[in-house]
Amino acid sequence: MLRIMQALDGTDTRLLSAMAKDPRGTVVALAQKLGLSRNTVQARMAQLEKKHAFLSFERRINPAALGYPLLAFISVHVQQQKLGQLAVELAGIPEILEGHGLTGSADLLLRVVALDAEDLFRINGKILGCDGVERTDTALAMQEMIPYRMQPLLKKSGG
Amino acid sequence: MLRIMQALDGTDTRLLSAMAKDPRGTVVALAQKLGLSRNTVQARMAQLEKKHAFLSFERRINPAALGYPLLAFISVHVQQQKLGQLAVELAGIPEILEGHGLTGSADLLLRVVALDAEDLFRINGKILGCDGVERTDTALAMQEMIPYRMQPLLKKSGG
DNA sequence: CGCCCGACAGGGCATAATGCTCAGAATCCA
DNA sequence: TGGATTCTGAGCATTATGCCCTGTCGGGCG
Numbered sequence: 124m125l126r127i128m129q130a131l132d133g134t135d136t137r138l139l140s141a142m143a144k145d146p147r148g149t150v151v152a153l154a155q156k157l158g159l160s161r162n163t164v165q166a167r168m169a170q171l172e173k174k175h176a177f178l179s180f181e182r183r184i185n186p187a188a189l190g191y192p193l194l195a196f197i198s199v200h201v202q203q204q205k206l207g208q209l210a211v212e213l214a215g216i217p218e219i220l221e222g223h224g225l226t227g228s229a230d231l232l233l234r235v236v237a238l239d240a241e242d243l244f245r246i247n248g249k250i251l252g253c254d255g256v257e258r259t260d261t262a263l264a265m266q267e268m269i270p271y272r273m274q275p276l277l278k279k280s281g282g
Numbered sequence: 283m284l285r286i287m288q289a290l291d292g293t294d295t296r297l298l299s300a301m302a303k304d305p306r307g308t309v310v311a312l313a314q315k316l317g318l319s320r321n322t323v324q325a326r327m328a329q330l331e332k333k334h335a336f337l338s339f340e341r342r343i344n345p346a347a348l349g350y351p352l353l354a355f356i357s358v359h360v361q362q363q364k365l366g367q368l369a370v371e372l373a374g375i376p377e378i379l380e381g382h383g384l385t386g387s388a389d390l391l392l393r394v395v396a397l398d399a400e401d402l403f404r405i406n407g408k409i410l411g412c413d414g415v416e417r418t419d420t421a422l423a424m425q426e427m428i429p430y431r432m433q434p435l436l437k438k439s440g441g
Numbered sequence: 442c443g444c445c446c447g448a449c450a451g452g453g454c455a456t457a458a459t460g461c462t463c464a465g466a467a468t469c470c471a
Numbered sequence: 472t473g474g475a476t477t478c479t480g481a482g483c484a485t486t487a488t489g490c491c492c493t494g495t496c497g498g499g500c501g
Contacts, residue, residue: 131347131348131349136348139343142339143338143339143340143343146336146338146339149459149486149487149488150487150488151486151487151488152487159449159450160449160450160451161450161451161487161488162449162450162451162490163448163449163450165488165489165490166448166449171347174347175344175346175347176343176344176347176348177305177342177343177344178341178342178343178344178430179302179305179342179430179431180301180302180305180342181302181430181431181432181433182337182341182342182430182432183336183337183338183339183341183342184298184302184335184336184337184432184436185334185335185336185337186432186435187334188290188330188333188334188335189290189295189335189435189436189439190290190439191435191439194382196382196384196391206427210427210428213427213428214428217434217435217437217438218435218438219428220430220431220432220435221426221428221429221430221431222426222427222428223353223355223423223424223425223426223427224423224424224425224426224427225355225421225422225423225424226421226422226424227419227420227421227422228419228421229421231427232355232421232423233428234430236435260386260387261386262384262385262386262387262388262391263384263385263386264382264383264384264391265382265383265384265385266382266383267380267381267382267383268365268369268372268381268382268383268390269369269372269373269378269380269381269392270380271337271338271340271341271379271380271393272338272340272379272380273340273341273343273345273379274340275376276345276348276350276376276377276379276395277343277348278376279376279377280348280349280350308457308458308459308488309458309459310457310458310459311458318478318479319478319479319480320458320459320479320480321461321478321479321480322477322478322479324459324460324461325477325478
């Protein structure tokens with residue numbers, strides 16, 4: 124699996140980079156920008172799709188635009204035997220956007236959005252109310268010091 | 283700012299949801315699915331763009347497909363007066379995808395990808411080498427217990 | 442070395458989509 | 472009620488798409 128995933132070459136990464144710069148760009152425009160034939164871009168995009176190079180569109184939706192300006196990372200300490208069922212229960216809380224099971228001091232790290240501080244307190248309460256949750260630590264994101272980016276990695280991993 | 287951000291109505295959220303379901307869908311197809319005119323969908327999409335409802339395409343790129351299967355969250359404890367310049371220096375490390383300044387026990391939370399454990403160790407070393415970094419705590423993401431999702435929130439916040 | 446296969450380029454065709462305009466209808470608000 | 476805003480549907484010129492096809496080139500294998 125690890126080796127299979129490394130099947131993107133320099134043209135793939137250039138294509139991804141070009142798509143990142145112009146998400147609404149047509150295949151024709153992309154082909155022009157990249158100095159490739161339209162056919163090639165089409166074939167490459169189909170290949171990228173096949174190789175799961177694209178994650179969900181949902182990641183592009185700005186929670187703040189939906190009225191959820193607060194972002195917090197909640198570390199959750201759980202009773203180990205209840206981890207599986209807990210994930211299902213937590214998934215029932217809409218404001219939890221993402222949750223990773225971790226090594227280290229916390230068992231779960233949740234990416235959570237909220238309307239305001241009060242709402243965040245409410246959500247934390249809901250999380251604490253889930254069976255198997257022992258404790259939570261809430262850290263409010265005050266500033267996006269490094270906004271999400273992939274271009275440097277595209278450059279680094281390209282051929 | 284908080285109130286301005288709440289300017290999406292039920293049609294907007296339905297449109298976002300439909301786009302999330304079919305990211306490659308044409309305006310014509312979306313309009314059909316939503317029972318709206320093509321013109322309306324176009325106008326709405328332009329409005330969404332204006333309201334910063336769309337984050338970067340980069341968020342859709344799967345690091346694993348680039349050969350970076352390991353995901354880790356690195357908490358960084360810093361010397362406060364050096365936070366600003368540190369962010370700039372950290373931004374020079376391509377494997378850091380995102381970094382938030384936090385309240386709570388850590389000052390910065392970094393989302394980091396790596397080739398393998400050894401690479402992660404190397405990256406952590408680079409982070410530790412940055413001026414102003416006192417300490418780091420690395421937590422490896424073992425499993426995506428709740429995969430990134432926005433649909434529940436779209437449903438909740440829609441009109 | 443020669444052959445085969447995959448990738449790429451460029452041409453092409455029928456169809457669909459886009460960007461934009463416009464007029465009329467419907468809805469909302471003061 | 473009247474005015475403003477939003478939505479609808481029609482329409483036009485242009486562009487893009489999905490797919491097919493042929494030819495070339497480079498790499499791998501026997």
